[in-house]
Amino acid sequence: LGGGELGRLEGGRKVHLCFVFLTEYGGPLLLYLMFYFRVPFIYAPKYDFTTSKHWVVHLACMCHSFHYLKRLLETLFVHRFSHGTMPLRNIFKNCTYYWGFAAWMAYYINHPLYTPPPTIYGQQVRIALIIFLFCQVGNFSIHIALRNLRPPGSKTRKIPYPTKNPFTWIFLLVSCPNYTYELGSWFGFTLMTQCLPVAFFTAVGFIQMTVWAKGKHRSYLKEFRDYPPLRSPILPFVL
Numbered sequence: 005l006g007g008g009e010l011g012r013l014e015g016g017r018k019v020h021l022c023f024v025f026l027t028e029y030g031g032p033l034l035l036y037l038m039f040y041f042r043v044p045f046i047y048a049p050k051y052d053f054t055t056s057k058h059w060v061v062h063l064a065c066m067c068h069s070f071h072y073l074k075r076l077l078e079t080l081f082v083h084r085f086s087h088g089t090m091p092l093r094n095i096f097k098n099c100t101y102y103w104g105f106a107a108w109m110a111y112y113i114n115h116p117l118y119t120p121p122p123t124i125y126g127q128q129v130r131i132a133l134i135i136f137l138f139c140q141v142g143n144f145s146i147h148i149a150l151r152n153l154r155p156p157g158s159k160t161r162k163i164p165y166p167t168k169n170p171f172t173w174i175f176l177l178v179s180c181p182n183y184t185y186e187l188g189s190w191f192g193f194t195l196m197t198q199c200l201p202v203a204f205f206t207a208v209g210f211i212q213m214t215v216w217a218k219g220k221h222r223s224y225l226k227e228f229r230d231y232p233p234l235r236s237p238i239l240p241f242v243l
Contacts, residue, residue, distance in 0.1 A: 019090060019091075019092045019095055021090055022079060022080075023095075024090055024094070024095050024098065025075070025076075025079040025083075026076060026079055026080075027095060027099060028095075028098050028099055028102045029072045029075040029076050029079065029102070030072075030076060031099055031102060031103040031106065032068075032072050032102050032103060032105075032106030033068075033069060033072040033073065033076070035103055035106045035107050035110060036065065036068050036069065036072075036106050036107075036109075036110040037065070037069065038110075039107070039110035039111055039113075039114040040061075040065045040110065040114050041053060042054055042055075042114065042116075046111070047115065047116055048116075051116045054116070056114065056116070056118065058118065058119065058120055060120050060129050060196065060197065061113060061114060061118065063129065063133065063196065064113050064193070064196060064197050065114075067133070067136055067193060067196070068106075068109075068110075068193070070140070071140065071189065071193075074140065074144065078144070078147055082147050082148065082151050083147065083151065084151055084154050084156065105201070105205045105208075108201045108205075109197075109199060109201045109202050109205060111201075112199050112200070112201055113197050113199050113202070118199075120197075120198065121198060128195060128196075129196050131195070132192045132193070132194075132195035132196035133192070133196060134192075135188060135189075135191065135192030135195065136188075136189050136192030136193055136196065137192075138188070138192075139185040139186070139187075139188035139189040139191075139192060140185070140189055141171060142171040142174070142181070142184075142185035142188070143182055143185035143186055143189065145169050145171035145172055146171070146172060146174075146175075146181050146182040146185060147182060148169075149164060149167055149169070149172045149175075150164060150182070152167075161227065163224065163228050163230075163231060163232075171185075174240075175235075176232070176234070176235075177234060177235060177236065177240035177241070178235055178236055178237070178238060178239070178240055179217060179220060179221040179224055179235045179236070179237050179238075180213075180216070180217040180220050180221070180237060180238055183213040183214075183216065183217050183238050184238055184239065186209070186213065187206070187209070187210050187213060187238070190202070190205065190206040190209060191206060193206075194206050213238060214237065214238055214243060217237035217238035218237045218238075220237070221235070221236075221237040
């Protein structure tokens with residue numbers, strides 16, 4: 005959920021943002037897999053290295069892993085950072101947030117006693133998967149569009165506009181569609197798992213991303229007099 009914004013402008017000893025992102029995103033990936041494979045000392049000994057009988061548990065693991073692998077690859081090959089560093093202490097704050105939520109979600113989703121609701125659940129999971137994948141592609145498309153706005157080594161800021169990629173057309177209505185798609189991805193994951201910790205993570209992320217989106221929206225309005233007036237910060241016509 006956009007961890008680079010957390011405390012970026014605070015003072016103190018600095019650490020490179022690329023390292024921060026790799027640490028933030030690598031942790032949840034590995035932690036979730038530890039719960040998925042049920043390594044010893046997490047659940048009762050009789051469940052060590054057993055697998056769930058519910059196919060949605062395996063699907064959730066694939067989606068979660070895909071999400072964080074995508075983030076890691078984007079950090080290495082896509083993102084161009086306007087701020088190269090952030091305070092060292094914030095890496096501990098950010099990792100507590102991402103790693104803690106990943107462990108909390110993974111514990112319940114991969115728990116031996118986890119059972120998905122029986123009614124119409126198969127169709128619900130399929131719809132949730134479509135939402136998740138659609139928003140993941142959309143989020144990646146926005147990151148590519150934002151990357152292409154900034155030449156290597158430049159801190160030039162431009163107004164982002166839709167490109168030929170249909171996933172970027174949401175720029176017509178939203179200033180920060182990367183957050184819109186990110187929210188949609190986690191909504192899909194919540195619908196897929198019907199797990200309370202996932203819903204809570206989605207809600208907290210939505211609140212935080214709304215704060216970031218409103219800040220960027222105000223910055224755009226202040227910097228560009230010709231900024232499109234129809235755009236909202238994160239949700240079209242709403243917020």
